[in-house]
Amino acid sequence: MGLTNSSVKEDFILVGFSDQPDLEKILFVGVLVSYILTLIGNAVIILISSIDPKLQTPMYFFLTHLSLVDICFTTSIVPQLLWNLRGPAKTITVLGCAVQLYVSLALGSTECVLLAVMAFDRYAAVCKPLHYATVMNPQLCLALAGVAWLSGIGNTLIQSTITLLLPRCGHRWLHHFFCEIPSMIKLACVDIHANEVQLFVASLVLLLFPLSLILISYGHIVKAIVRIKSTQAWQKALGTCGSHIMVVSLFYGTIIAIYIQPNSSYAHTQGKFISLFYTVVTPTLNPLIYTLRNKDVKGALGRLFHKDPGI
Template sequence: MGGTNSSGNEDFILVGFSNQPHLEKILFVIVLVSYLLTLVGNTVIILITSKSPKLKTPMYFFLAHLSLVDICFTTSIVPQLLWNLRGPAKTITNLGCVVQLYVSLASGSTECILLAVMAFDRYAAVCKPLHYAVVMNPRICKVLAGIAWLSGIGNSLIQSTVTILLPRCGHRWLYHFFCEVPSMIKLACVDVHANEIQVFIASLVLLILPLSLILISYGHIVKAVLRIKSIQALRKAMSTCGSHLMVVSLFYGTVIAIYGQPNSSYAHTHGKFISLFYTVVTPTLNPLIYTLRNKDMKGALQRLFHRDLGM
């Protein structure tokens, strides 16, 4: 163990679920299965959206980016979590913690923006069908995806760097199962009021602003849908938006439940389980929601399997 004044290269201790050892073996199995399904499901989505000519549309272009974000996000957290769940050692190296902090925050922030971009795409498809090809042309789609990634990476570079530079005076016990900004700030041995304000403002911009844009987009979509007289057109509009709406509800529901909780011991314990759902289960459900509810996806998947079997 290093000296008490060092805050640099010591390993961190991720307390995680060590206060509930009877749950660790069950959680290990659930997390492992979920992670494997996440990798397979999201990789399949990236493959079929790149291979199938029918899926060369803005909606599937953004969906492939969402799948890549989910793979990056879970891979930054889950392997370390599995390692810590399987035995008594609960440590993560200083470098491992830094990498986890940067990658998980960048991926999570990117997903917030990407879901808003996808809502705008659905708004353009339902409310501006005649201008859709012009509004969502390939160049604009690439720019919007680039903005999502750059916003996420930029937010992570600022918040993570500021958090890492805080003096910790040898404090190493993180009361979470991964390295995240709010837990890391609590290790500081200086006044962190300014940091907490910065985290609050960043959360406001990256959670509330995209969510507001999503709600505005869906407000316009609901108005347009109510004006549709054709049942077939109504079904098509609902099916194109249904999957995205389910993913948004899962993602924002769990994130707001985590960051909207008061700092109490009840919130502390239950927050970890909500975080587990948001970091492990939600990325597993996203590809299932999009493939099971989507005829084009199911068709492309069948054609891909038939082609492979034919070979």
Template sequence: MINISVNGDFILAGFSDQPWLEKILFPVVLISYLLTLVGNTVIILISSIDPKLKTPMYFFLTHLSLVDICFTTSIVPQLLWNLKGPAKTITFLGCVIQLYVSLALGSTECVLLAVMAFDRYAAVCKPLSYTTVMNPQLCHALAGVAWVSGLGNSVIQSTMTLWLPHCGHQWLHHFFCEVPSMIKLACVDIHANEVELFIASLVLLLLPLGLILLSYGHIAKVVLRIKSSQAWHKALGTCGSHLMVVTLFYGTSTAIYIQPNSAYAHTHGKFISLFYTVVTPMLNPLIYTLRNKDVKGALGRLFHRGLGT
């Protein structure tokens, strides 16, 4: 059974040691969250109703937007509540739910970004057989693998974390319930948990990242052989947005999960986590809409349809 020795609430210290920063963060986080909800909802909407976006790329982009909406929603409302008032608590049940849900969705995004890189590889390197390779059955299967991988990782890691006895320790030096900070509450040896966290990070962070780099390595070879400047820019356009998203997400999450006990992760961990839980989900739809002519065209058609023209 999961250890439930903690009867009271957890205290999310967050940024309470810097009250001036809380006053700044509250409007910033609130605006970012609202932009995340609006931007990703628009992506899901136009990808669902616009016939020109019925492609594998936008199928996976829809899943990414759904993940980002749910991921931020599992964290940000509680963060805003704690930033606004003096109370910095979260109930034990709330912490458990947040731990399972946020980890499942974050892990799903790791795998989903690798799947999207494979899709870009197929589009650029296998253009003549792209529709055959990325058929609907494979797309649904790959999306399913991403969701199941995320759920499985969360069940294993979260359960092992909650199994640890806390011996009354309830003070989390973070703004949400996350595995690296949760295991520090334990009053027993956590070496096995740290090893498990490292292995899980290798599988769900570094392995997908390696596959992404491999995909883009092949893409780079093909792009460099393209002599037509128009075709060259088109190939880069289909990959540039995804590369930016990958850089933002992996650049921050790896700093927390690969070396959770490093001095850098301990000192800057809250700010790094703030970036990949709040900023990155907000930027994803902006990156795809600002750099993608198809999405901008779909937004224009949706706007004109709404005006009845």
């Protein structure tokens, strides 16, 4: 019994939205529905990209990886969030917090790089259409996907380990709904200025560097379309790149608000709602954006669910 009590005392308390109990009930329903849609939507994209011959292209290869990242990312956070929203218990074990920190940061970092890789793919498709198959060969696609995953794993091994090694002196009230570095370093009972600087530098590398590559890719795409001066080319490019631009805007717009800012401006409530957006809402919207704006995906869904028995 003593062991149980001591282990409970070491658990982290995820304050989350406990100061707004009425909001918790609404959030529980919203998060649950969003999570179910995330699992279904991304699983469908993985399924049709794997079995439909017309989707055996680099774009859908990377989209499959994005869907896998989104499923795993939300699963590392949402079940614990739902458990905490449904009742008074707001705790998470030290091990559970460590696992959540490592996994969610690895997947979030992977998505940053993966979105940059997808922008390069769109650049090759629009600017090098005649050489697209040669440029985006299977070996390069595998290598680029590997770089994205390894970047995420490498980043979390460094960042999460440093964060977990900080002395907390018994502090365990985490003003967040999951274990995330900006809020976890606040539990430290030592000067965390060096950690904040190190986090800021790491965020610059893994957020702004991929975002710069995305902007460069789309800069070349815009220049290529302007040279053609064709309305049809504009429409085709928008159809090719529009979904990716929307996903990038949603993901980077919210995650940068958390990681690229002075720690003092990281307001508890504001930060939690921004985090809620990129951890729960964005992974739900991604498959919707790609299916609603994409004729190939809609065609593949039609072939999957309305197969002609005579064919």
